[in-house]
Every structure is written in structure tokens, then in C-alpha cells.
Amino acid sequence: DAKTTQPTSMxxxxxxxxNLPCNHSTISGNEYVYWYRQIHSQGPQYIIHGLKNxxxxxxxxxxxxxxxxxxxxxxxHATLRDTAVYYCIALSSNTGKLIxxxxxxxxxxx
Amino acid sequence: KAGVTQTxxxxxxxRGQQVTLSCSPISGHxxxxxxxxxxxxxxxxxxxYFSETQRNKGNFPGRFSGxxxxxxxxxxxxxxxxxxxxxxxxxxxxRQYSSSADTQYFGPGTRLTVL
Numbered sequence: 001d002a003k004t005t006q007p008t009s010m011x012x013x014x015x016x017x018x019n020l021p022c023n024h025s026t027i028s029g030n031e032y033v034y035w036y037r038q039i040h041s042q043g044p045q046y047i048i049h050g051l052k053n054x055x056x057x058x059x060x061x062x063x064x065x066x067x068x069x070x071x072x073x074x075x076x077h078a079t080l081r082d083t084a085v086y087y088c089i090a091l092s093s094n095t096g097k098l099i100x101x102x103x104x105x106x107x108x109x110x
Numbered sequence: 111k112a113g114v115t116q117t118x119x120x121x122x123x124x125r126g127q128q129v130t131l132s133c134s135p136i137s138g139h140x141x142x143x144x145x146x147x148x149x150x151x152x153x154x155x156x157x158x159y160f161s162e163t164q165r166n167k168g169n170f171p172g173r174f175s176g177x178x179x180x181x182x183x184x185x186x187x188x189x190x191x192x193x194x195x196x197x198x199x200x201x202x203x204x205r206q207y208s209s210s211a212d213t214q215y216f217g218p219g220t221r222l223t224v225l
Contacts, residue, residue, distance in 0.1 A: 043200050043216035096207070097166060098214060100153035
């Protein structure tokens with residue numbers, strides 16, 4: 001399973017776009033990029049996932065580079081409720097185990 | 111559609127005791143995975159059950175066990191509790207066996223405190 005690297009923390013102004021980067025330079029062809037977030041002591045919440053193409057849903061957009069070595073999660077209009085720890089995970093379609101790193105603590109400020 | 115439910119939400123036990131945690135997956139989901147979250151180790155995979163069979167196991171001692179019932183509900187058991195077992199235990203469900211990279215949805219967790 002590929003390892004992912006994320007910044008420890010980031011700040012974002014309320015109403016602005018939050019761009020959270022993730023490096024997964026050792027990702028293999030059958031590994032999806034998944035994003036979850038966890039608001040203090042709650043269960044992780046699924047946000048979005050992708051394999052090769054960019055993806056968008058009601059919560060966020062996921063931009064994956066052409067070489068798949070990195071990706072960016074975009075929250076288009078961050079609110080205070082988006083303050084959370086965001087996890088980027090490279091999920092193997094063989095094992096299916098979610099291997100969580102330390103994630104990025106996003107602080108949305110008024 | 112109801113989400114993943116876990117019971118109890120909070121539990122306090124003493125060292126040496128055993129504990130059973132319960133997880134009810136989203137309706138129609140057949141796979142249940144368990145994770146342990148501690149401040150020091152973060153979120154770690156315990157095991158996964160699909161069709162009442164353990165399909166995947168993390169690196170935890172044999173004191174940690176689980177099972178799945180025919181209705182896909184799952185229980186996790188920890189015997190001979192140690193102080194280090196204090197953690198948030200999370201359950202996640204998905205439609206199929208996780209090797210299909212099916213999205214896993216998490217429950218709210220059970221907060222276990224061992225005194």
C-alpha cells in the first residue's frame with residue numbers, strides 16, 4: 001500500500017477555497033485516492049475518491065495529477081464546520097484496508 | 111437511509127475485564143471493518159468481516175477478536191483488557207468485500223476507557 005504525505009496543518013479563511021495537497025509518489029495503478037475527514041472524536045466522514053480522473057461531488061473536488069503522484073482536495077467555499085482533520089489515503093483494490101496517516105488539520109477561521 | 115450504528119457509545123472497564131462492542135452496518139452492506147484510534151498510534155485497522163468470515167486482519171494481539179452474524183451485524187471482543195486498550199473503536203461498512211475498493215462508511219465509534 002502506497003504511503004501518503006500531507007502537511008500537518010493548514011489555515012483557511014471562511015468563504016475561501018481550501019486546497020489540501022497530498023503526495024502519493026509510490027501509488028500503484030490499482031490504488032484509489034480516498035479522502036476522509038474527522039471532526040473531533042467523531043467517526044471519519046467519507047468525502048470523495050478517484051483513480052485517474054478528476055472528481056467532483058456536492059462536498060468537494062479532487063484533482064489528481066496526470067502521473068498520479070499527487071492530488072489536491074478542494075473545498076470550494078470553506079465554512080467553520082469544515083474545521084477537521086483531513087486524511088488522504090491510497091487504497092489498494094487488492095487489500096481494501098484503509099491505512100490512515102496523521103492527516104492535515106484544517107482550521108477555518110472567520 | 112440509516113447510517114452505521116455502534117453500541118454502546120461510551121464504556122468504562124477495569125484492567126483484566128473483557129468487553130464486547132457492537133456494530134450494525136448500513137442496510138444492504140455486507141462488509142464490516144473495525145479500526146482502533148488512539149492519540150499515539152492514530153487510526154489502525156483491526157479486522158474485516160464479510161459473509162460471516164474474517165477476510166483481513168491487522169497487526170493486533172489475539173485478545174482482539176470479532177465475529178459477524180448472518181444479518182451482517184458484527185461484534186468485536188477484547189479480552190483481558192489493558193490500560194493501552196483505551197481508545198475510540200470505529201466500525202465501517204461497505205457493500206462488498208473491501209477488495210473491490212468499495213467506499214467504507216464509518217459509525218460514530220465506541221469510546222472505551224480502561225481503568
